[in-house]
Amino acid sequence: MSYESESAITRRDFAKAAAAGLAVLGAARSSQAAKGKRPLKVGLLGCGNRGTGAAIDMLTGNDNLKLVAMADVFEDRLKSSADKIKNHSNEQVRNGFAVKNSHCFVGLKAYKEILDTNIDIVIEGSLPYIRSKHIEAAVNKKKHIFTEKPVAVDPVGIRRVIAAAQKAKEKGLSIVAGTQRRHQQEYVETIKKIHDGAIGEILALRVYWCGGLPFAFDRDPKWSDLEYCLRNWYNYYWVSGDNIVEQHVHNLDVANWVMNDHPINVFASGGRTWKPRIEKYGDLYDNFSCDYEYKNGVHVTSFSRHWHKPCEGGVFEEAVGTKGRSACNDMGTKGINPYVQEHIDLVNSVCGAGPYYNEGVQVAESTLTAIMGRMSAYTGKKLTWDEALNSDLSLVPDDLSFDKSYPLGPVPSPGAPEKA
Numbered sequence: 001m002s003y004e005s006e007s008a009i010t011r012r013d014f015a016k017a018a019a020a021g022l023a024v025l026g027a028a029r030s031s032q033a034a035k036g037k038r039p040l041k042v043g044l045l046g047c048g049n050r051g052t053g054a055a056i057d058m059l060t061g062n063d064n065l066k067l068v069a070m071a072d073v074f075e076d077r078l079k080s081s082a083d084k085i086k087n088h089s090n091e092q093v094r095n096g097f098a099v100k101n102s103h104c105f106v107g108l109k110a111y112k113e114i115l116d117t118n119i120d121i122v123i124e125g126s127l128p129y130i131r132s133k134h135i136e137a138a139v140n141k142k143k144h145i146f147t148e149k150p151v152a153v154d155p156v157g158i159r160r161v162i163a164a165a166q167k168a169k170e171k172g173l174s175i176v177a178g179t180q181r182r183h184q185q186e187y188v189e190t191i192k193k194i195h196d197g198a199i200g201e202i203l204a205l206r207v208y209w210c211g212g213l214p215f216a217f218d219r220d221p222k223w224s225d226l227e228y229c230l231r232n233w234y235n236y237y238w239v240s241g242d243n244i245v246e247q248h249v250h251n252l253d254v255a256n257w258v259m260n261d262h263p264i265n266v267f268a269s270g271g272r273t274w275k276p277r278i279e280k281y282g283d284l285y286d287n288f289s290c291d292y293e294y295k296n297g298v299h300v301t302s303f304s305r306h307w308h309k310p311c312e313g314g315v316f317e318e319a320v321g322t323k324g325r326s327a328c329n330d331m332g333t334k335g336i337n338p339y340v341q342e343h344i345d346l347v348n349s350v351c352g353a354g355p356y357y358n359e360g361v362q363v364a365e366s367t368l369t370a371i372m373g374r375m376s377a378y379t380g381k382k383l384t385w386d387e388a389l390n391s392d393l394s395l396v397p398d399d400l401s402f403d404k405s406y407p408l409g410p411v412p413s414p415g416a417p418e419k420a
């Protein structure tokens with residue numbers, strides 16, 4: 001597959017824009033751009049915890065927006081999300097809620113219905129297994145996109161996102177991704193200093209996301225396999241991508257950002273060391289260790305895990321150079337909440353009041369970086385970027401239905417082929 005590996009803002013225009021004195025990031029501009037124009041119409045697709053949070057953050061940072069449509073596979077999630085937004089303590093958020101019953105869509109086809117409305121921006125807050133299809137459909141319907149990460153769970157999904165991001169660029173559509181460190185002032189300033197030579201030539205990086213056990217639900221006997229997988233989503237790798245893809249993607253994204261590139265190969269190990277092998281903990285590994293190599297010979301050491309206390313946790317990125325070392329957020333100043341800033345940047349991009357953002361390829365590359373680490377750990381084999389990018393691995397069933405049975409597990413055994 002060939003594609004343009006630069007995202008429109010982060011790798012090329014950012015430097016130009018910054019040099020020209022544009023306040024790309026940093027001060028909240030509360031969507032000055034949108035003032036005097038009709039309010040932008042926003043739809044929320046995937047009304048769970050983060051989707052609801054993203055809608056609140058978008059309304060908090062931008063005062064000329066209306067949330068006009070919502071969609072979720074489950075009605076209870078949509079209703080509790082709507083309640084949270086319309087009863088929010090921030091008046092601007094409450095006033096931004098303008099969703100009529102006719103614009104609430106439920107079920108597996110709800111994404112099509114919300115994209116058929118006249119929304120300008122869609123917030124994609126659903127789950128990794130389906131996100132690439134939602135992004136593709138949103139671009140086809142000419143919507144600007146805020147998408148949560150990761151954007152796919154397999155290489156087939158990654159290629160779908162890359163193609164959609166390229167199409168978005170042709171259509172002038174903006175895409176901002178929930179890899180929010182890219183909009184966090186401490187990171188932006190530190191990584192600019194690293195790029196400007198503050199620690200010399202980069203020799204190596206280390207990136208970690210070592211946390212505890214995520215949520216896990218027992219199955220309600222009324223739930224079909226699919227309903228169980230979607231409600232207990234983190235624990236099935238065809239839905240979440242496993243912890244390296246779901247969480248550690250943030251830190252791998254920072255590594256790619258510092259390196260201004262993606263890795264050329266990975267060699268990884270992983271396994272399930274302590275997590276009980278019972279249904280609610282699904283089929284994930286609980287630890288991954290990866291050695292990524294980049295074109296210039298630099299290696300990135302990565303760890304991610306779900307281990308119980310008293311094991312130590314840590315979320316961290318550090319670059320080591322010929323003249324020193326620095327955490328990737330250590331040489332910057334604190335800005336506003338990056339979860340709000342990312343929406344200010346998106347809205348300014350949509351309105352033409354700030355630089356154009358299309359982070360689609362960038363977040364697809366960071367997601368593939370995580371996926372290739374998982375593929376290497378599951379198979380026990382070293383893997384190149386091109387092998388991962390061009391792999392036919394597709395984990396998500398084409399025929400999703402609440403009436404069908406799906407295999408739940410087993411936990412992958414290193415050396416066995418990855419299940420499709």
Ligand SMILES: NC(=O)c1ccc[n+]([C@@H]2O[C@H](COP(=O)([O-])OP(=O)(O)OC[C@H]3O[C@@H](n4cnc5c(N)ncnc54)[C@H](O)[C@@H]3O)[C@@H](O)[C@H]2O)c1
Nearest residue numbers: 046047048049050051072073074077126128130148149178
């Ligand atoms: N950027 C961050 O820091 C950050 C933080 C937390 C979560 N996230 C990401 O946000 C996403 C959602 O996580 P969450 O914790 O909100 O989960 P959640 O379960 O609370 O929300 C997901 C929602 O998507 C819905 N959904 C599932 N399949 C759907 C479909 N086909 N169509 C429409 N809706 C569908 C679910 O019913 C649910 O309401 C995940 O990808 C996660 O990685 C990002």
